[in-house]
Amino acid sequence: MKAEIIAVGSELLLGQISNTNARFISSQLAELGIDVYYHTVVGDNPNRLLDSIKIAEGRADLLIFTGGLGPTKDDLTKETIANHLNKKLVMDDHALIYIEDFFKRMNREMTENNKKQALVLEGCTVLPNKHGMAPGMLLSNEKHSYILLPGPPKEMEPMFQFEAKPLLPKLLNEETIILSHVIRFYGIGEAELETKVQDLLENQTNPTLAPLASDGEVTLRLTAKSDTEKDAWHKIETLQAEILQRVGNFVYGYNNDSLASKLRELLIDNNLTISAAESMTAGLFQSELAEVPGMGEALVGGMITYTEKIKVEQLGVKQQLLSDYGVVSSQCAEEMAVRIKEKFGTNIGIGITGAAGPDGHGGQPAGTVWIGIALDQMAPVSYKLSLTGMRNTNRLRAVKFTIHYLIRLLREEGIAKI
Amino acid sequence: MKAEIIAVGSELLLGQISNTNARFISSQLAELGIDVYYHTVVGDNPNRLLDSIKIAEGRADLLIFTGGLGPTKDDLTKETIANHLNKKLVMDDHALIYIEDFFKRMNREMTENNKKQALVLEGCTVLPNKHGMAPGMLLSNEKHSYILLPGPPKEMEPMFQFEAKPLLPKLLNEETIILSHVIRFYGIGEAELETKVQDLLENQTNPTLAPLASDGEVTLRLTAKSDTEKDAWHKIETLQAEILQRVGNFVYGYNNDSLASKLRELLIDNNLTISAAESMTAGLFQSELAEVPGMGEALVGGMITYTEKIKVEQLGVKQQLLSDYGVVSSQCAEEMAVRIKEKFGTNIGIGITGAAGPDGHGGQPAGTVWIGIALDQMAPVSYKLSLTGMRNTNRLRAVKFTIHYLIRLLREEGIAKI
Numbered sequence: 001m002k003a004e005i006i007a008v009g010s011e012l013l014l015g016q017i018s019n020t021n022a023r024f025i026s027s028q029l030a031e032l033g034i035d036v037y038y039h040t041v042v043g044d045n046p047n048r049l050l051d052s053i054k055i056a057e058g059r060a061d062l063l064i065f066t067g068g069l070g071p072t073k074d075d076l077t078k079e080t081i082a083n084h085l086n087k088k089l090v091m092d093d094h095a096l097i098y099i100e101d102f103f104k105r106m107n108r109e110m111t112e113n114n115k116k117q118a119l120v121l122e123g124c125t126v127l128p129n130k131h132g133m134a135p136g137m138l139l140s141n142e143k144h145s146y147i148l149l150p151g152p153p154k155e156m157e158p159m160f161q162f163e164a165k166p167l168l169p170k171l172l173n174e175e176t177i178i179l180s181h182v183i184r185f186y187g188i189g190e191a192e193l194e195t196k197v198q199d200l201l202e203n204q205t206n207p208t209l210a211p212l213a214s215d216g217e218v219t220l221r222l223t224a225k226s227d228t229e230k231d232a233w234h235k236i237e238t239l240q241a242e243i244l245q246r247v248g249n250f251v252y253g254y255n256n257d258s259l260a261s262k263l264r265e266l267l268i269d270n271n272l273t274i275s276a277a278e279s280m281t282a283g284l285f286q287s288e289l290a291e292v293p294g295m296g297e298a299l300v301g302g303m304i305t306y307t308e309k310i311k312v313e314q315l316g317v318k319q320q321l322l323s324d325y326g327v328v329s330s331q332c333a334e335e336m337a338v339r340i341k342e343k344f345g346t347n348i349g350i351g352i353t354g355a356a357g358p359d360g361h362g363g364q365p366a367g368t369v370w371i372g373i374a375l376d377q378m379a380p381v382s383y384k385l386s387l388t389g390m391r392n393t394n395r396l397r398a399v400k401f402t403i404h405y406l407i408r409l410l411r412e413e414g415i416a417k418i
Numbered sequence: 419m420k421a422e423i424i425a426v427g428s429e430l431l432l433g434q435i436s437n438t439n440a441r442f443i444s445s446q447l448a449e450l451g452i453d454v455y456y457h458t459v460v461g462d463n464p465n466r467l468l469d470s471i472k473i474a475e476g477r478a479d480l481l482i483f484t485g486g487l488g489p490t491k492d493d494l495t496k497e498t499i500a501n502h503l504n505k506k507l508v509m510d511d512h513a514l515i516y517i518e519d520f521f522k523r524m525n526r527e528m529t530e531n532n533k534k535q536a537l538v539l540e541g542c543t544v545l546p547n548k549h550g551m552a553p554g555m556l557l558s559n560e561k562h563s564y565i566l567l568p569g570p571p572k573e574m575e576p577m578f579q580f581e582a583k584p585l586l587p588k589l590l591n592e593e594t595i596i597l598s599h600v601i602r603f604y605g606i607g608e609a610e611l612e613t614k615v616q617d618l619l620e621n622q623t624n625p626t627l628a629p630l631a632s633d634g635e636v637t638l639r640l641t642a643k644s645d646t647e648k649d650a651w652h653k654i655e656t657l658q659a660e661i662l663q664r665v666g667n668f669v670y671g672y673n674n675d676s677l678a679s680k681l682r683e684l685l686i687d688n689n690l691t692i693s694a695a696e697s698m699t700a701g702l703f704q705s706e707l708a709e710v711p712g713m714g715e716a717l718v719g720g721m722i723t724y725t726e727k728i729k730v731e732q733l734g735v736k737q738q739l740l741s742d743y744g745v746v747s748s749q750c751a752e753e754m755a756v757r758i759k760e761k762f763g764t765n766i767g768i769g770i771t772g773a774a775g776p777d778g779h780g781g782q783p784a785g786t787v788w789i790g791i792a793l794d795q796m797a798p799v800s801y802k803l804s805l806t807g808m809r810n811t812n813r814l815r816a817v818k819f820t821i822h823y824l825i826r827l828l829r830e831e832g833i834a835k836i
Contacts, residue, residue: 011630013454014639015445020436022459027433036431037466039459041440048455055473071609072629073619105804111613131807152632154811212434276722282708283701286722290700291810293776301728303721304694304704310719310762344728358711392709 001172003029003036004060006052008068008077009151010043021066021149021156028160032168033178033225034062044074046083053084057144062171067151069134071113078137078148082121085141089119092126095135102133121148127163131155138167145171178225179232183243184257185218186404188250193218196246200239207235216397217259252407259403260292266407266416267298267348275344276302277315277336279327280354280361280369285399302340302350315339328353328362333372334380341374349374350406352398357391366391369398373406377415419590421447421454422478424470426486426495427569428461439484439567439574446578450586451596451643452480462492471502475562480589485569487552489531496555496566500539503559507537510544513553520551539566545581549573556585563589596643597650601661602675603636604822606668611636614664618657625653634815635677670825677821678710684825684834685716685766693762694720695733695754697745698772698779698787703817720758720768733757746771746780751790752798759792767792768824770816775809784809787816791824795833 005022012019022039029036037059042052049068056063068077082089096118103110117134120126127136127147132155137148147164149156185193190213194201197220201209207224222239226232244251253262267274276285283304289295305311308327312319316339317332325331333351341349350373357366367387374380383405387394410416423440430437440457447454455477460470467486474481486495500507514536521528535552538544545554545565550573555566565582567574603611608631612619615638619627625642640657644650662669671680685692694703701722707713723729726745730737734757735750743749751769759767772787773779785805792798801823805812828834 010628012441012457013444014448014628015441015443015454016630016639017632018436018438018441019457023430023433023436025433026431030432036433037461037463038470039430039437039457041457043455045455051477052456059469072612102806105806107804108607108610111609113613114609131811154807158808210432210434278701280708282705282717283696283703283720283722284705284708285701286724287700287702287705287813290698290702290724290774290813293774293809296724299700299724301722301724301732302701304701304719306704306708306714306717306719314719314762344732356708356711391711395705395708 001034001062002060003034003062003064004038004040004056005036005064005066006056007039007041007066007151008044008049009041010045010074012041013043020153021151024153024157025064025066025160028165031178031180031223032165032172033176034168034172044068044076046076046080049076049080050084053081060144062145062147064147064149066149066156069117069136069148069150071111071117071133075116078119078121081146081148085121085139085146087139088122090122091115092118092120092135094128095120095126098128098135099133125167127159129155129159130162131158136163138164140171176225177227177229177232178223179229179236180221180223181236181240182255183220183222183240183251184253185220185247185250186216186252186259186400187408188218188247190218193220193247193250197243200242207239209239216400252404258292259400259407260289260295263289263403263407264292264295264298266410268294270410270416272298272348272410272415273300273346274298274348274350275300275340275346276350276352277340278302278304278350278352279306279311279336280356281352281395281399282306284395285350285352285402288399288403300344300346302344305336311336316343326362326364328355328364328368328370330370330372330382330384333370333382334374335372337372337374338380347376348406350402352402354385354394354398356394356398367394369394369401371398371402371405373409375409375413375415377413381409419452419480420478421452421480421482422456422458422474423454423482423484424467424474425457425459425484425569426462426467427459428463428492430459431461438571439569442571442575443482443484443578446583448641449596449598450583450590451594452586452590462486462494464494464498467494467498468502471499478562480563480565482565482567484567484574487535487554487566487568489529489535489551493534496537496539499564499566503539503557503564505557506540508540509533510536510538510553512546513538513544516546516553517551543585545577547573547577548580549576554581556582558589594643595645595647595650596641597647597654599640599654599658600673601638601640601658601669602671603638603665603668604634604670604677604818605826606636606665607631608636611638611665611668615661618660625657627657634818670822676710677818677825678706681707681821681825682710682713682716684828686712688828688834690766690828690834691716691718691764692766692768693718693758693764694768694770695758696720696722696768696770697724697729697754698774699770699813699817700724702813703768703770703820706817706821718762718764720762723754729754734761744780744782746773746782746786746788748788748790748800748802751788751800752792753790755790755792756798765794766824768820770820772803772812772816774812774816785812787812787819789816789820789823791827793827793831793833795831799827
């Protein structure tokens with residue numbers, strides 16, 4: 001089966017947003033072994049959209065559309081497809097009730113044009129929209145299947161993953177099992193990792209092995225095909241064992257793990273609590289931890305001490321220490337970690353101070369970061385980063401390195417058992 | 419002139435990266451008034467690339483290619499175009515010397531396949547690559563122009579901007595001035611906004627008017643064409659005046675403003691300081707403010723009070739209040755705002771409490787958020803949100819609504835003068 005992804009929206013052609021939907025859907029289809037040969041982006045123009053549909057029908061079996069399902073006159077995707085396939089648009093009662101409820105919950109008045117969102121292609125399978133209003137659709141005829149999805153990624157991604165993707169194996173009608181497994185690394189560069197598994201990368205057939213780097217993190221994706229699930233897993237496990245032997249040191253987790261979810265697991269499983277005092281990251285470290293549901297059992301809270309005055313008056317860092325060593329120093333980071341740990345009564349205290357940029361701070365150049373960690377069992381330790389990115393890349397990197405160093409320290413010190 | 423952007427690379431079709439190059443080039447072309455009707459993504463396959471070129475030649479005058487100029491056997495963009503146009507590939511001496519130098523500077527040995535990168539289309543204008551090895555190309559015949567650019571954004575973006583873009587007005591042969599202006603709204607839905615400016619959207623010619631919604635924010639882009647800059651601005655100002663009269667209430671800023679940058683401007687210009695106590699957002703509000711450089715003059719810091727215990731012991735919220743009203747309540751949000759304002763000695767105190775999801779919290783369903791604001795001049799106020807997104811969308815929305823309500827309150831109360 002060959003698929004083509006057609007994104008509809010003039011805002012894409014004006015360069016106001018990137019087509020991240022095509023990336024998301026493509027990676028999901030790759031997991032299912034469905035080949036994507038083309039992405040197309042077309043504006044909110046019914047004639048050009050129709051031309052794109054005809055071209056896609058000539059080279060793909062499955063056409064996946066994103067965008068153009070909204071309430072405005074510009075939104076014409078389902079109207080154009082209905083015309084082309086000679087199908088009526090009919091009101092879907094469930095969708096209409098859901099949209100009316102949506103407005104009630106938001107305490108807003110529903111304007112008439114919003115009803116249009118509940119119209120669906122006659123005879124289609126309706127894909128509910130749990131995070132917005134316009135429902136999606138799946139329609140198949142002898143030659144092609146058409147999936148229509150909304151444009152906003154926060155609506156499209158869960159709809160594709162939970163409503164559309166489970167329907168695809170039926171369309172595929174295939175017996176081959178395809179399994180994918182991701183190994184997640186931090187603290188090692190892409191080039192260094194690739195050098196260490198060069199021969200495995202070169203000789204890959206089944207499983208295939210694909211490296212990918214982003215945001216300081218590197219992943220390896222292992223994908224195996226077989227007649228049985230058991231054999232596919234065996235293939236993946238054999239290759240994984242070889243990889244772990246070489247670079248297992250840098251592995252922090254697997255598949256949907258994030259640094260934060262992995263840390264949560266370590267903290268909860270070992271009954272550890274954490275607090276943080278943040279300066280340059282201004283709450284981003286704790287916010288990143290709180291992205292994971294259930295973090296409340298481990299993360300009790302902390303302080304944002306953006307100014308020197310607050311560091312001294314509220315956190316209790318000595319003015320003398322700041323005068324002696326400066327606010328961007330190992331001494332200040334360790335002291336922040338010790339003070340917040342004591343004040344909030346946790347097993348772990350974190351202190352982050354630095355110069356995010358674009359200017360230097362506390363006598364240090366932009367990109368300098370000190371991370372302090374205080375644990376029950378030992379004297380505080382600190383780590384220095386010299387980052388080279390823009391302000392907010394540096395802030396995010398500082399947060400991710402903090403989680404990475406903490407995970408390693410907990411494991412190396414035998415404080416966390418997994 | 420109509421343009422089409424063709425991205426070449428199987429990594430895009432596998433969903434490993436997003437096609438950010440198309441977004442970048444499109445936004446640059448929009449500034450020049452060049453219409454982009456399609457983006458195409460095709461893999462490293464010469465037959466499918468050739469098919470895409472033929473389709474694009476039938477619907478565009480200018481074809482811009484990204485990717486497929488590298489040293490490997492997969493890189494086939496210029497070879498495919500050379501075959502199609504019956505052109506030879508010739509060695510460009512400048513490019514070759516540059517590539518040899520590049521390896522010397524990197525202290526690496528140059529392998530033979532790297533020479534292939536210095537081959538260019540016979541008769542083309544060579545576009546130097548200041549941030550990598552493969553040069554770009556511009557070639558025109560009677561019917562079409564072809565621009566070939568490398569795939570990595572850090573090479574492509576400066577090459578397009580500084581080498582290719584300056585050559586486009588000659589291709590265009592136009593004298594028209596094009597100006598764009600963006601009005602930014604918050605707290606109003608896309609459909610509601612469009613209803614209020616429906617007639618302006620329907621009758622648009624010059625300036626054109628384009629709505630765009632993302633992350634709870636809606637923008638209107640006004641684009642005017644004229645012979646003179648003065649007249650183009652006059653057209654934009656006339657239409658903007660009409661829009662402000664209808665929905666000026668929801669406008670928070672213009673062009674590159676963000677909610678956070680706008681708030682920073684209001685705070686600094688009016689000598690106001692701010693602190694926050696965050697529960698469900700766990701530092702995201704303060705981190706969002708700190709994304710803007712120079713926020714340190716207004717944001718002194720705050721607390722993250724993730725657990726009830728910390729709210730009581732560290733922030734000073736009365737246990738009785740939590741027992742009476744619950745932790746997700748207007749009373750708790752207002753008390754958090756009042757307490758942090760007092761403790762940190764600022765003009766403004768913010769309290770955010772809620773149930774981010776997926777589960778409810780404090781007896782309230784997921785998505786319930788209370789935002790408290792305490793100001794010097796008045797009794798604390800609070801706002802309720804009922805959000806419908808996933809956990810982290812809700813957390814980000816809560817932060818953006820907080821900034822939005824604060825900006826409105828400061829303006830309405832006459833505390834901030836702009």
